[in-house]
Amino acid sequence: MEIRNEITSLLEIKYPIIQGGMVWVSGWKLASAVSNCGGLGLIGAGSMKPELLKEHLLKCKKNTTNSFGVNIPLLRNDASELINICIAEEVKIIFTSAGHPGKFIDILKKQNIKVIHVVPSVKYGLKAESVGCDAVVGEGVEAGGHNGIDQLTTLSLIPQLVDEVKIPVIAAGGIADGRQIAASFSLGAKGVQIGTLFAATVESSAHDNYKKMIINAKDNDTILAFKKIGLVRMLKNNFADRALVAETEGWNESQLKELLGSKREMKGIFEGDIIEGEMEAGQSSGLVKEILSVRNVFEKLFFEYKNSVSQFNK
């Protein structure tokens, strides 16, 4: 997979494959493994207190000399604290999501940090570009975890985003196979961000129960719930069933917040509670068949990608 483009230059990586920053999944172990394979590993700060993020940064730097980055959900009250730690530890790449990057962009650019923002629609892509982001991740509604309210799919979103913004676009949502990397490039993306597939690797810090649920899932084993309080895609389980019923019955925001409670993702993804946990994962779960090492994931992706694009080489 010999691809040199704006994204490989911007992020100083060998392959334009980015591992999404995921709560309870992507600590230093997963991120450094991905970076060591030539992709971009991201530490998911979303589930980390500032001091824990610092620990992961130190370990990540010890375990890879390649480019890596940090994903910071901007809705965190302590987002600026997380950013200060990244600056202190000389992080060079920050992916921001769930919020407006304009608030922090000046501080980050002053430190020469590359800022890539995750967007669910053209409108937010233009906004990210206008404040000075270096690239955007266009994430379709097939993605696991939190989604945009407009529910644009990756196939629909990417070409529309590519037509409207001048900065490079990275495709995300539903990608777990080299065929989908080829498809993303066909659509005009210059890189891909992959979540669920990496969440189920050996190096992921998620609980085995969660990884097993992913590899056993079929195409239609995820649902989209909690539209009124922040759309989330998760694997079907007892908790997800109750969330669906609540939606069907038209529960209001406070009722839904009570049902959701707190730390559901931790309970599911990290502690492996298959009944009460929120098992965030994408529609690509059906494509993930076994728990592989990160190195084997890269080999699998290259093989599938080459196979797919060979049809255009006649």
Add this chain to the structure above:
Amino acid sequence: MEIRNEITSLLEIKYPIIQGGMVWVSGWKLASAVSNCGGLGLIGAGSMKPELLKEHLLKCKKNTTNSFGVNIPLLRNDASELINICIAEEVKIIFTSAGHPGKFIDILKKQNIKVIHVVPSVKYGLKAESVGCDAVVGEGVEAGGHNGIDQLTTLSLIPQLVDEVKIPVIAAGGIADGRQIAASFSLGAKGVQIGTLFAATVESSAHDNYKKMIINAKDNDTILAFKKIGLVRMLKNNFADRALVAETEGWNESQLKELLGSKREMKGIFEGDIIEGEMEAGQSSGLVKEILSVRNVFEKLFFEYKNSVSQFNK
């Protein structure tokens, strides 16, 4: 766009581009125009009484000597009547949707009619294959009009379907650009079915108000509504807003059916009522910028496709 594969052989067409059968949109005029360009035109029987279907078949045969087909939604009470007319008029290709093709497959296969079924998930793809369908259309939730309850997206669905069925897979949902045709082939599809883009052509029998709404739509100008009584994607308008509120408030089936009323699609698509009509269209609406002739649509698609796949030809 030189592609010869299982789908071009099966349907005896030059290009593996199929125009979706759409209510109030695809009569003989649109279908014959598409077939004359080397794609497969489909007459959408969903909005036709049996005698009207016969009229369209006669006119279509008069206007093209190329392959064309008919789309029949199997939930119609008079589906068998529609099928009998197709048999009498020697239709060679039938696309079935919204129901189980098993009921009619023996009659159709006895007449050597090719049967292609539209499916929203792997489960229904396997079912269609097991009863003897010649191919399946895998349709993602970005598509306009009726959608499957699992809400799989095209990017997620197609590779999973390709892996599970042996018959060829046609990709549908969100496709209005040659880049997305290249993406569909990357995913393993052997053809594409395109709706919204053709709905906004000169030859479409839809009302101009409807075509104008499509070409003015942005990426996020469609919604998915009526989950409890049959998921539909439509353009945002006054009626769509009310449908969304009803959903949020948890209205029950009978309340929703009352809100929907009857002939909403006719009111919107055919009569052009931009306030009260149901304007069925896909997320690809944002990619459709002008009302083109079918011939110009094909030229546009070829150009975009060639441009896209040239990146793999280095």
